Amino acid sequence: MQNTDIKNILKNEFKGKFLENFPLSEYTSFKCGGNAKYLVYPENIEDVFKIVKFAKIFNEKILILGKGTNVLISDKGFDGIVISTLKMEKYTIRENTIICECGLLLANLLKICIKNSFSGLEFLAGIPGTVGGGVKCNAGLKKEYLSDRILFVEYIDFEKLDVFKKERKEIFFDYRKSEFNENSFIWKTGITVENDDAKKIKKKIKEYMNKRIKTQPLGYSAGSIFKNPYPYYAGNLIEKCGLKGYSLGNCFISPKHANFIINKGKAKAEDIYKLIKLVQNKVKEKFNIELELEINLIGEFE
Numbered sequence: 001m002q003n004t005d006i007k008n009i010l011k012n013e014f015k016g017k018f019l020e021n022f023p024l025s026e027y028t029s030f031k032c033g034g035n036a037k038y039l040v041y042p043e044n045i046e047d048v049f050k051i052v053k054f055a056k057i058f059n060e061k062i063l064i065l066g067k068g069t070n071v072l073i074s075d076k077g078f079d080g081i082v083i084s085t086l087k088m089e090k091y092t093i094r095e096n097t098i099i100c101e102c103g104l105l106l107a108n109l110l111k112i113c114i115k116n117s118f119s120g121l122e123f124l125a126g127i128p129g130t131v132g133g134g135v136k137c138n139a140g141l142k143k144e145y146l147s148d149r150i151l152f153v154e155y156i157d158f159e160k161l162d163v164f165k166k167e168r169k170e171i172f173f174d175y176r177k178s179e180f181n182e183n184s185f186i187w188k189t190g191i192t193v194e195n196d197d198a199k200k201i202k203k204k205i206k207e208y209m210n211k212r213i214k215t216q217p218l219g220y221s222a223g224s225i226f227k228n229p230y231p232y233y234a235g236n237l238i239e240k241c242g243l244k245g246y247s248l249g250n251c252f253i254s255p256k257h258a259n260f261i262i263n264k265g266k267a268k269a270e271d272i273y274k275l276i277k278l279v280q281n282k283v284k285e286k287f288n289i290e291l292e293l294e295i296n297l298i299g300e301f302e
């Protein structure tokens with residue numbers, strides 16, 4: 001009865017922006033994972049508040065998804081409401097600050113930079129996620145992090161049901177990590193940029209892209225699976241275990257970059273998880289190093 005109620009409420013409130021039993025395999029870059037009980041596309045902050053309030057009343061869990069490029073979602077799916085940020089992609093420019101909504105794709109942020117002759121974010125070229133996901137995961141390269149460019153973040157605290165703003169110095173960021181947890185909805189981010197020549201910016205972006213194309217594989221993946229355990233590189237350790245190119249069922253470790261697991265197309269999340277465990281065990285056995293996941297596991301895994 002309760003489920004019917006929340007279903008109808010969401011359906012009415014979010015006409016055309018509500019889906020039921022949606023296969024998350026269609027949403028994520030890994031192309032696997034079970035169904036979301038409900039998937040909603042809010043267009044503004046008021047919509048998000050509505051969803052959170054209904055979720056509280058009907059005791060439904062919430063999962064926030066950006067572009068789904070840094071997650072492995074269980075084959076059992078998500079038994080609750082998935083909030084997709086992809087329709088929240090507005091931005092404003094105030095002098096040398098771009099204020100972005102969470103669903104803005106990093107690729108579109110770079111287009112905005114080119115159009116306005118802003119430099120400083122070229123290192124984000126080829127990272128396929130959104131600004132919100134990028135903030136949460138502190139996206140970047142080996143030495144360049146999105147957090148270096150963040151001035152402030154405005155977010156909803158689901159428990160306090162209110163919007164808060166934090167300046168960069170008040171926010172904890174680390175390597176592929178931030179203080180924002182599943183109870184924080186990252187809404188707006190202020191990002192600092194510098195004025196430069198658009199041609200120079202384009203050239204830099206191209207250089208970053210070319211480097212990526214040379215070193216990283218194509219295919220269904222979530223980018224690097226493991227964090228690099230300083231001072232080592234995860235890919236290097238995996239390669240030294242003889243696992244480069246190793247195949248397990250419908251997924252394999254990329255022969256181009258050993259820190260990438262690729263879904264051949266029909267892999268289940270459980271297959272990928274098994275391969276992750278196998279790699280972690282081998283690296284632990286050989287080097288006594290625990291590889292920590294860079295991707296976010298969502299739902300139950302055995």
Ligand SMILES: Cc1cc2nc3c(=O)[nH]c(=O)nc-3n(C[C@H](O)[C@H](O)[C@H](O)COP(=O)(O)OP(=O)(O)OC[C@H]3O[C@@H](n4cnc5c(N)ncnc54)[C@H](O)[C@@H]3O)c2cc1C
Binds near residue numbers: 130
């Ligand atoms: C081919 C490929 C290459 C990649 N290369 C890189 C790289 O070079 N560097 C790098 O850092 N990453 C890389 N990634 C990983 C990924 O693109 C980034 O981490 C990206 O920032 C994730 O954004 P997303 O929108 O896809 O997040 P999602 O995968 O949708 O979500 C990731 C996490 O963030 C949370 N989240 C998303 N949006 C919000 C929000 N608005 N508020 C609160 N929480 C939120 C989710 O709940 C989840 O826990 C790569 C991925 C692929 C597939």
